[in-house]
Amino acid sequence: MQTIAPELAELAGLIADPGRAGILSRLMDGRAQTASELALVAGVTPQTASWHLARLAERALLKVERRGPRRFYRLATPLVAQMLEGMMTVAAIDPRPSRPPPRIGxxxxxxxxxxxxxxxxxxxxxxxxxxxxxxxxxxxxxxxxxxxxxxxxxxxxxxxxxxxxxxxxxxxxxxxxxxxxxxxxxxxxxxxxxxxxxxxxxxxxxxxxxxxxxxxxxxxxxxxxxxxx
Amino acid sequence: MQTIAPELAELAGLIADPGRAGILSRLMDGRAQTASELALVAGVTPQTASWHLARLAERALLKVERRGPRRFYRLATPLVAQMLEGMMTVAAIDPRPSRPPPRIGxxxxxxxxxxxxxxxxxxxxxxxxxxxxxxxxxxxxxxxxxxxxxxxxxxxxxxxxxxxxxxxxxxxxxxxxxxxxxxxxxxxxxxxxxxxxxxxxxxxxxxxxxxxxxxxxxxxxxxxxxxxx
DNA sequence: TGAACATTTCGATCATGATCGAAGCGTTAC
DNA sequence: GTAACGCTTCGATCATGATCGAAATGTTCA
Structure with missing residues (x-):
């Protein structure tokens, strides 16, 4: 019985890094951002961010658009945004008493x-x-x-x-x-x-x-x- | 600006293991399964499955129910199922030409x-x-x-x-x-x-x-x- | 053509976490 | 009580992938 579990795990792995999660979260407004801006958000150097962005774009979670020397990244489809919405909803609920509730600005x-x-x-x-x-x-x-x-x-x-x-x-x-x-x-x-x-x-x-x-x-x-x- | 990105990454990390993804996928039918059964599904030994299940239950993605010496695990809430639905939808679409489409039984x-x-x-x-x-x-x-x-x-x-x-x-x-x-x-x-x-x-x-x-x-x-x- | 700038690629290092054998715990049945 | 069974905990090992410095690529502008 082949299931979709391997693909599910691979997809989740792409979101499982704090830097990439920050990038995706930042892009949830639907706008495009430059690689440099996203490096700042992710809190990593440009070359590390570039590596993350390449992985996300390769898997078609992001679309890239070149404008001059800059590259703008955005969420590839509304389906990706909807998936992230669902994940954030669950992520916001963490019933572990030890855990402080997520500190949202x-x-x-x-x-x-x-x-x-x-x-x-x-x-x-x-x-x-x-x-x-x-x-x-x-x-x-x-x-x-x-x-x-x-x-x-x-x-x-x-x-x-x-x-x-x-x-x-x-x-x-x-x-x-x-x-x-x-x-x-x-x-x-x-x-x-x-x-x-x-x-x-x-x-x-x-x-x-x-x-x-x-x-x-x-x-x-x-x-x-x-x-x- | 604190966002929910760290929690998102942590949540995704829980799904990012093939064994755990298999377990969650198996439980998508809403029924409860024993730890042994889920170990088989995940293709790991019982002690490894136990470790995975403990992590999923600790984060309240799963609920555990003891019946005699067995422990039955099920998805904690419909919200979790809905989130997985959304992820599977994206997971099923992988436009990389090199990638064979997921082989679903x-x-x-x-x-x-x-x-x-x-x-x-x-x-x-x-x-x-x-x-x-x-x-x-x-x-x-x-x-x-x-x-x-x-x-x-x-x-x-x-x-x-x-x-x-x-x-x-x-x-x-x-x-x-x-x-x-x-x-x-x-x-x-x-x-x-x-x-x-x-x-x-x-x-x-x-x-x-x-x-x-x-x-x-x-x-x-x-x-x-x-x-x- | 060359300079300035954004981004990517390469290479080496380092940390995290998945794994299983062995042992321990808890429940049930006799 | 004790044996059988399901499951979990502990400990050691091993593989994956995140990271950044250095260097290369590519684009624009003069």
Whole structure:
């Protein structure tokens, strides 16, 4: 009985190094980063990072893009991001009493992007607000926008019509590893995050995946969405 | 900026050993197995398997249950199973041309259980049939039973009312790693698999997660479900 | 063409952890 | 009690792979 276990072990081995895990974690925001930047994140020298990146790219967990003398790396597919999401969810739960709970930076816990949508306290608050206002039904099973939800997002200028050949899903629950709560993912979640970036409600911090909520953003999330944040 | 990367790496390290990956893969059917059985699966001596099992249980990926002199191990939570699902999906895709595609046993590919629901060709065929008959809508986003689907399963004797305190989801898509197609998971998927076992449409093989489709099962899946199998 | 810079390749070193034999522990049955 | 059995712990060995210095490659720009 051949199983997929050897491939599973090999894949896990690629994530099992702290440097590579840091690189993958850093790339979870969906953006591309240079090899040098990722070396810093991983806390290793450029030549070591290069070795790690080569292994990840060889296994097609990462895609590489050359721009001049630099090489930009990004997650190869959303499937990889989704896998990492699932692993982080389990990684965040460690019931060993001896173990201190993972120390997550306050900024990271407050607001970050998870591949392409909002996560952290902000992501959960926006999701909760949309549920309270009957814009959204969401549980572990899946999610759907209500008529009022579609109207709400439409009023904000979000076009929810999928590109013709995109099979991307509209609503999907994503288990937030820092909050241990569901937040909204899928095309709708990505559209909200994009809007927030465009309108300068949130700004990406140069380092890492966390985002800063601007003063205007605080007002917008509270008044427009009714988020308790 | 503290991230969850160290915990992620540690978690991945637990899965990164072929023996442990085999053990976890074997336990993906949700049942409990003895340490000796798992040593066989992992292809190591009992004392080595014991060491692996202790590490997995310590990190709460497995739960252990003593029955007399034996110890039965099972996956600790459905969250662990879901994480492994996601990893197997990625593990099954390895675009390196040098690499032969993972050799999955014919029995495994034909029919198996994935934690608690049907997978493999059988799982996909049943799911496809339910979609063709308008019993089910399913995409990556989520899924729902139609009125006719509820009636159909009700006629088969499946009670879909959730236990009061269960927050288990009704329909969920699960990406089949051997077929690269969606199949039905969640409470509905589990109910169908249970029914099939009860009515002797499928039988668990003593070794491994694959199941045998009985002659009666072939008739039932074709005539009752309309599955092309 | 040559200089500056980002990145990779090579080679040697070093640490981690997987393995199994032997022995110990715990439970059950007689 | 004691024998049988399943499983775990201990100890020593061995293999894999992470690391960095040094050097090479490749790209851009002048």
């Amino acid at each position: 306050a900024e990271m816990r407050r607001a970050r992007t998870c591949y392409d949508h909002l996560a952290g306290e902000l992501g959960v608050a926006v999701t909760d607000a949309m549920r309270r206002h009957d814009h959204l039904n969401l549980d572990q099973e899946g999610g759907e926008l209500t008529a009022s939800g579609r109207a709400f997002l439409g009023d904000l200028g979000i076009d929810l019509h999928a590109p013709a050949r995109s099979r991307r899903v509209l609503c999907r629950p994503c288990l937030d590893w820092s909050e241990q709560r569901l937040h909204l993912a899928g095309r709708a979640g990505a559209a909200i995050a994009n809007l927030a970036l465009q309108r300068d409600w949130i700004r990406r911090r140069p380092q890492g995946r966390s985002v800063e909520i601007t003063a205007a953003g605080l007002v917008a999330f509270r008044d427009l969405f009714g988020a308790r944040i | 014919a029995e495994m590919r034909r029919a198996r259980t994935c934690y608690d629901h049907l997978a493999g060709e059988l799982g996909v065929a049943v799911t496809d049939a339910m979609r063709r008959h308008d019993h089910l809508n399913l995409d990556q986003e989520g899924g729902e039973l139609t009125a006719s689907g509820r009636a159909f399963l009700g006629d088969l004797g499946i009670d879909l009312h959730a236990p009061a305190r269960s927050r288990r989801v009704l329909c969920r898509p699960c990406l089949d790693w051997s077929e690269q197609r969606l199949h039905l998971a969640g409470r509905a998927g589990a109910a169908i698999a249970n029914l099939a076992l009860q009515r002797d449409w499928i039988r668990r093989r003593p070794q491994g997660r694959s199941v045998e489709i009985t002659a009666a099962g072939l008739v039932a899946f074709r005539d009752l479900f309309g599955a092309r199998i």
